[in-house]
Amino acid sequence: MKLTRRQALAMAVSLGTAACAGTAWAQAYPSKPITLIVAYPAGGDTDAMARLYAEKLGTRLGQPVIVDNKPGASGTIGTAYVAKAPADGYTLLLAPSTVSIAQLVLKTGAGASYDVINGLTPIVQTGVQPLFVAANTETGGKDLKEVVAKAKTKTLSYASPGSGSPMHILGEMFNQSAGVKLSHVPYRGVAPAVNDVLGGHVPVTFMTLGPVAPHFASGKVAALAVADAQRSPLAPNVPTLAELGYKGVEVGAWQGLFGPKDLPADIVKTLNGHFNEILKMPDVQSKMAVFGALPGGGDATRLAKSNAGDYARFGKIIKDFGIQAD
Structure with a gap:
């Protein structure tokens, strides 16, 4: 079918408009909250x-x-x-x-x-977010060796922000590696867990650094190890669990x-x-x-x-x- 010059021009304009509309649609995101x-x-x-x-x-x-x-x-x-x-x-x-x-x-x-x-x-x-082992320096210990020694002679517990959390998993993996049985105390969130560690009610916690770091200056809580393959830039002086002899505990x-x-x-x-x-x-x-x-x-x-x-x-x-x- 032959097109007149006017029909061909109209079609070209129509196709051009459609192409522009398609481009505008592709570039429209986001067009609302x-x-x-x-x-x-x-x-x-x-x-x-x-x-x-x-x-x-x-x-x-x-x-x-x-x-x-x-x-x-x-x-x-x-x-x-x-x-x-x-x-x-x-x-x-x-x-x-x-x-x-x-x-x-x-x-x-x-x-x-x-x-x-x-x-x-x-x-x-x-x-x-690297996970750390932190402890109340009086009821838990000033280093991981002290925590493990205490755990082998008496019952110690550890706080996590919830059952089934990565911190809970880390705690159980550490228990297995260290040959101890720190009992798990789950909390509904980070804040109450840290508060009870700070108060000495629960001696140990497995936690991200942010919630416990503000309490390091007082000396009441200390980071004892990081559960990563290498030391964290956020706390370069804290050794890894592997450095301290606890292999395969990386969470x-x-x-x-x-x-x-x-x-x-x-x-x-x-x-x-x-x-x-x-x-x-x-x-x-x-x-x-x-x-x-x-x-x-x-x-x-x-x-x-x-x-x-x-x-x-x-x-x-x-x-x-x-x-x-x-």
């Missing part, structure tokens, strides 16, 4: 860092980023909410590494239904940004790029250090590997030790 879900109550490390990132990301994107706390069931309620959300980039999840194991430590049927490996889209690992924590399954690659790239720049900001890094966190970054595969790795490794440990959440 973004909701950043935190699956835990306000006031914790994840919540505080979510609000820090939200402020920076909102400025860069030109749209508000609103933090929404949806706590409950060891974080599975908020995670399930994001897993079921539309994959349009407007509902995101900032999660601690407990996201990998939460369903594994809940009693059968207690966890929300979602696939933590294939049901979320990894975007960026925002930070890593770390991290935080990451996820979206729903099948989040478009261009949105993942956009958010990942912005976060990598945010994590380079000196004020962001200094605030993260207050919470005992080091900046993460890198591409989305780094977070995917951390998530899958923890699920596989800790899944076996959780089963072997019979670890369950409250």
Whole structure:
């Protein structure tokens, strides 16, 4: 079919307009506020860092980023909410590494239904938090050797921010490696656990550095070891557990940004790029250090590997030790 010159011109204009509209659509994200879900109550490390990132990301994107706390069931309620959300980039999840194991430590049927490996889209690992062994210097000990010696002659306990947490897992792994049986005292969050260690009611804790560091100056609490392969830049004078003779006891924590399954690659790239720049900001890094966190970054595969790795490794440990959440 032959077209007149006028018809051909009209078609060309129409196609050009459609192409421009397509480009504008591709560049439109975000065109409205973004909701950043935190699956835990306000006031914790994840919540505080979510609000820090939200402020920076909102400025860069030109749209508000609103933090929404949806706590409950060891974080599975908020995670399930994001897993079921539309994959349009407007509902995101900032999660601690407990996201990998939460369903594994809940009693059968207690966890929300979602696939933590294939049901979320990894975007960026925002930070890593080394875990430390800390103790009340009077009731626990001034070094790990003293703690272990006491634990072999009398009953000692350790505090964690919750049953089934990475800190709980670390405590049980340490017990096995050291040949002791520190009894686990789970708390509902970091603050009450640290308060009881500070008061001497529970002599030892396995914890991120941020909550205990403010008490080092008084001498009442001390960091005795870090559960990482190498010493932490946040506390370079604290030896690793391996240096002290406790091999294979390496447990770390991290935080990451996820979206729903099948989040478009261009949105993942956009958010990942912005976060990598945010994590380079000196004020962001200094605030993260207050919470005992080091900046993460890198591409989305780094977070995917951390998530899958923890699920596989800790899944076996959780089963072997019979670890369950409250």
